[in-house]
Amino acid sequence: MLLRGRNYDVRACHDGQSALEQLMAGGVDLMLLDLHLGDMNGLDLLGMIRRAGIDTEVLVVSGDTAFDSAVCALRSGASDYVCKPYAVEELMHRVELALQRRSLARANLAMAQQLHTSERMHRSLVEASPDLIFTLDERFCFTFANERTHHLIGYSPQELLGQSLLDLVLPVDAERVRYVLEHRTGQRAIEFRIASRGGEIAERHFEASLVPVELDLPQLSSRLYGVARDVTDKKDAEHRMAYLAYHDLLTGLPNRALFRDRLGLAIMQAKRKGRQVAVLFVDLDRFKLANDTFGHIKGDELLQQVGQRLQCVLRECDTLARLGGDEFTILLPGLSRKEDAAILAAKLVKEVAAPFSIDGDDVFLTVSIGIAVFPDDGDDIETLLRHADIAMYQVKSQGKNGFDFFLPVMDDAAGQRLRLENEVRRALELEQFELHYQPQVEFDSRRIIGCEALIRWRHPTRGLVPPGAFLGVIEEIGLMKPLTYWVIERACQTLREWKRAGLELSRMSVNVPPEVLVDNDFYDYLIATVDRYGIRRQSFEIEITENAFIADQQAMSLKLAGLAEEGIRVAIDDFGTQYSSLSYLRHLPVTTLKIDQSFVREIEAGKEDSPIVRAIVAIATGLNLNLVAEGVETDIQADYLGSLGAVEMQGYLFGKPMPSSDFRRLLHHEAAVTPV
Template sequence: MASERTNRHSSQRLAARILVVDDEPRLASTLATLLRSCGYDATEAHGGRRACELIDTQRFDLALLDLRMPEVDGFAVMTHLENQQPACGTIVISGESSFTTVSRALRRGALDYIRKPFDPEDLVATVKGVADKQSLLKAHENIQGRLEKSEALHRYIVNSSPDIVFMLDADGRFCFINSKIESMLGYKPVELCGQHFRHILDDRDVARGIYALNAPDISADNPRTLEIRLKTRGSRRATRHFEVTAFPIDPQTWMHNGNTQGGGSGQNACYYGTARDVTERKEAEAFINFQAYHDLLTRLPNRALFKDRLELAITHAGRGSQKLAVMFLDLDRFKIINDTLGHAMGDRLLQAVTQRLESCLRKGDTLSRFGGDEFTLLLPSIHGHEDASQIARKLIKALKAPFLLGEHEVFVGVSIGIAIYPEAGSSMDQLIQNADIAMYHVKAKGKDSYRFFSESMSIDSTNRLNLERDLRLALKRNELRVFYQPQVCASTNRIMGLEALVRWQHPERGLLYPRDFLGLAEETQLISQLSEQVLDQACRDVGKWIRSGHRDLRLAVNLSPVEVEHPKFVETLMKRVKANRFPPGNLEIEITENVLMNDLDQISQKLRELADMDVRIAIDDFGTGYSSLNYLHRLPIHTLKVDQSFVKAIHSGVDDACIVNAIVAMAHGLKLEIVAEGVETESQLQYLRTLGCHQVQGFIYGPAQPATDISKLLAHTTVRTALSG
């Protein structure tokens, strides 16, 4: 008999009539064909209007609906179906995937939601599950009719129910409870009978439960349904959520059946109820809500939640005449690490950064991930700038120590912009925008620090945006120019090398110098593209002069710290050199002492690799940074460039030139070449010659010049001869 019932149920499922609705005929036909191949009776409807016509004339067990259709959309079809055939189930198949659309469809009665494009196997499995469920629902309705005639069958269904079924006496004590309570919560039915229902309720829900049962309008036609938390056996706090439905009954109508498998007889029952476990649904709802307002990688509030909290904090601060601070944090060097080690390591780094930042916060502060490597921080109820400064210093200090990612030890810093309410803005958008502006000013001044927003920054920000737009266009339009400043032998006046210096021929502002745009290029990640164009042009120009007879001519190029710190710096540089067929032995790269000291071990390795390929290394602006004899001895350095500020100190007195004397003497002792920058007068030149300075460069030989002028200089024996000519 069991086999016969199974076969009959299977044939009913296979014979289920299904309406397939889509405004794309080919897709509707494909769906219908797929369902027919599985034994279903499928009917196609091309569009919502045709679907409504079929619903009026034919009966269906299940409808597969698209939502977005012209004239009559899927929601309208669902309404029509509910009015005409309420027993027909609905599955939505749509490309719409927003939470609002999915939620609306499910609220309107959809039994499931399949997103386009779909997997045929998944779709068939979903249809099977829903069709089976519909079949079970219909079977349940039949059983309900039979229950009215058979109390014994009623008892059987109660004890086989997937829900907890219970009865309470007038005082709220259990007088019957089915065996489902044991598998769900661990109680034996017999041990609960005679206990008040509060025994299994979470303490926070007891009052709500008592109030619901004592409501004056509760009846069998108007039952009470509420979500409450029930405790598992032996626990103090509830761990599972249940949807409880209860209503009063007449004790005289309940007749005891001795075959019940639950606890208690049900005598003296005044309330009948069921409890359905909805824990998984509640957890799913909580997760969906968490997703909507949190960043899943760091578990921090996202942009939407941060703005909600900021709006609320502004309202409170306005009422109480208080101050608050908004911080905009941007990680330094994160992009380099992410590009080099991969996104997985980048994600791990963001999680580690989050933990350190959270350790610096006060109770009530809100740290959010705003996007990428950007964070925002809300500091409510501060007394003034010093409170914000203290937090900012803690955040910077927290990120100073290296991060260990697998076998890699990496360093990141943070640039922080701060906007104080109300002086830096009275609205949410103003405070966030102004904190962002202040952060960019930190980036421009060297990173790894903090600054407060001031009104003057707004003007600078507007100019910066315009200049950034123009710089992007300049790179596309080849507006960058390479000028060259000769490095001249102090004793023979021969040109030994050329330092490549970038200029920007702006279409409206004329010729711009590096100080006007290089900082912006670094901030906006355009520095690599800019340097690539400059290096290519310089290699082509100087390479041509080398091949024309100036075999020993050296090309000196300044490199940005951003480029040197990149793990693929050596590979990228040599790729450009080879692409332009430039001899590596004629190339000299100039870096500052500060770049070396940022990460001495990593930079040392890169410089050794370059030196092994005959590239020369020069320390630019020597004397203005760390000036450590230790690194001069350890690294493959060929040249020291004396900063022009020391050269300018050379006048008639020897005391003013003591630093130059010391640098030149040290270079001689270490067998390094010396290039003095910023030489402008004959007296400076003569003094440097007497010291034994090898090479000089500066305005005494004229400003940096374009390639056409340099070609003329190189045609003469010495630069002095060319200038006098």
């Protein structure tokens, strides 16, 4: 589509055999070839083209970034190599260059054919050649050079006359070239580099064929005839592929392959010198939230900033690598004591904690770092990496934002965690999760006015598992979105069942984590699901925590405003425990504040007064927001909250979270005893 849009005549082939048939038919100037074909390997097809003598340019466009594949392709006759994903303009530029080379080659061939019929065409043929054509005397000085020298290396043919080729060749190649020139028996091929004068490219790489010319005329004997082709672009492509094989494309840091090579070398050196080697596994905390909020382009920019921050803390001999995503590894070779790794890890944690800037907004990140030390924690690459990874997950499980050394006991914990991850995945597939519903009541009448849907896991052997035991794992393995969507679906289904049974409820509250709320599909999905079940939008409420506003308050405000315009209610859960700024309450379409149970729990007999609770009640009253007190377990707590003006409450005093059937009976009982 890109090529046709630029008026190229394009033929598409879906496998190697059909491509070969098209090429055999002729008329193809350029083939764009993937290395992975349906019926054969792209390298094999290149070999067939070469053996068949098919005249066409080949540009390899492939997602295969292996260094060997790229070099083999270029050596098998491909003129260039482009990695997927590619920039459109770069691909078009490569196509134009290939076609230009094709055009020049055709012109050169046509002139070569004319050379056989007319000796007068010799000069024009030589001068029009895209290659350097020259002759050298017995001292390797130029006796002739075509005009192409001016374009390629910045010297006119007149300037080259009398100069030695060895004076132009870079010193690093000079001795090798001298050897070939001195041993001039038969045709010889050689590669060399020449420093370009006054051109855009500092040095050019040539592949030259040298042929000794033996003539009867004494003054022309012992001369060398040379043709040098500019292969700078080809060599640059090989160098790019070599670089990409061992470096991360986004950050420019070493990748997994290069890191493993350096780690293996560091282990060997440490064994000889009796030193220690530390491997640090670095994982960004909550990066997914920032990435979803700002978008992947800004997320990539954030990863680049993180890489630069980490690099600034390290020594010159250390290696920082990016494994992928938001995971980095650090190699600290030649340590005399493991405490040095702890000192560096503490610096890394502090460095990343400073705010990053994305489009003028401050973004706060933290890191979890696991450390494994050779030889105590392993004496090979795989073991050290695995143990550092295990230690990193231990840090995450203990609250993140820190570092820890590997301990053998962590290995058992890692095995248990892996089993838990597998069980959680199966639980979602087998629908082992279920919703329990906790009533929200009006304080004065004790009448049920709403409920909160809370997820539970009905484990086949452990029974009912509370959310705190598995939600952290759900978040880390990336299943929070499908689980949240399942909760919304089941909650809407339950509301419809109660409505058909004649049981009306003012609202149903569902918790939505920040990473799901910022998802581009969430808005449409929620509205469509609520409408599909015939539920009044005003009776559905999403609960979000305050940390949802840390990354990008403006973006979150726009999403919530859109939901509010559609009638969806928004509640701030655990209010007052996380985000320190209250300014967002004035700008967001929040309908409800929920007093966190940790504040309610502090209300005791004889110590009923709670300044924090009074302040939250005053905030809700001043902003005309609905207020729900969570975790109410005693009459003392309920009476105190009621005296402050808290109208709605939720807690064990009024009912524990219960299955849908029990909550339905509770609603039936209340409807039966409530006078009409």
